């Protein structure tokens with residue numbers, strides 16, 4: 042028998058979350074008297090661990106898909122996706138041009154070297170691009186000073202039929218927290234004001250919290266780029282996914298494979314970090330850090346066992362972790378355990394207990410964990 046751990050992915054939950062985003066941005070467009078944005082469903086990193094093919098099915102109502110691995114883009118085409126595909130980091134080397142052309146990929150252009158590659162390209166049809174502006178995050182993109190020159194080079198390539206549509210994009214560093222997006226957005230508006238074409242600035246946090254920058258106009262159609270919220274996790278530390286009506290799309294579950302009875306003072310696990318506070322029952326769960334459960338999730342991390350909320354105790358091992366069953370008398374070997382997701386704590390709550398964010402846990406579920414897709 043295989044180990045009882047499984048990641049269950051819900052296609053209806055993914056589809057529901059996309060619809061939540063759609064309603065949210067449509068309402069903002071009505072309020073602002075602008076055009077509702079198109080949505081690139083961000084499915085990088087194997088759709089945040091949920092599976093590319095599953096995401097292609099679940100997000101069929103999205104206008105486009107966004108990612109950064111060319112092999113994943115090819116998988117989307119092979120799965121039947123005919124709409125736009127946005128490569129968020131663009132071309133990595135000249136050889137990528139052939140794939141971008143063949144699979145009709147829209148490419149971010151964030152560095153002069155990528156324009157050099159385009160300058161030597163002879164694509165079978167013009168390649169759509171989004172020129173990326175660095176508005177202060179100082180990760181990818183052209184500075185405001187270099188932006189007009191880069192845009193001019195792309196316009197010249199457009200005249201040669203190498204480049205098709207030219208959009209403009211940027212990425213916000215603090216859409217989820219203070220000081221927000223105002224300063225970066227002002228730079229973006231200023232630098233791109235003279236250019237008619239698509240714009241794209243919003244990740245999940247900006248799409249949900251700063252929805253005014255999601256709204257486009259006829260001259261400047263907008264594309265939003267939500268990722269994490271589509272998977273039912275929150276981009277915010279202070280607002281839960283549930284408060285936005287989002288549903289967890291991945292449930293990590295397993296079973297108890299052992300039970301121990303502890304006398305007061307008896308210790309549990311590596312390092313003997315946890316000592317029984319009284320007579321305690323301890324459950325052993327078939328899930329460890331080699332499955333992607335965070336080792337930094339210490340005593341007190343929430344977990345659901347046999348339908349009751351309890352806590353992790355002691356150190357997470359490679360293949361197992363231990364839980365407090367003292368107040369869960371119904372739990373026995375074989376009882377169901379929900380590590381996060383439907384019927385358990387949110388992935389964000391587990392992440393917080395481990396000092397990280399839901400994104401990291403979803404992306405880190407190990408390959409050895411089988412995925413069960415619900416349609």
Ligand SMILES: *Cc1c(COP(=O)(O)O)cnc(C)c1O
Nearest residue numbers: 083129212244245266267268269
């Ligand atoms: C990952 C990513 C997104 C999506 O971010 P979320 O916080 O998951 O919504 C959007 N844009 C870019 C450029 C990204 O790299």
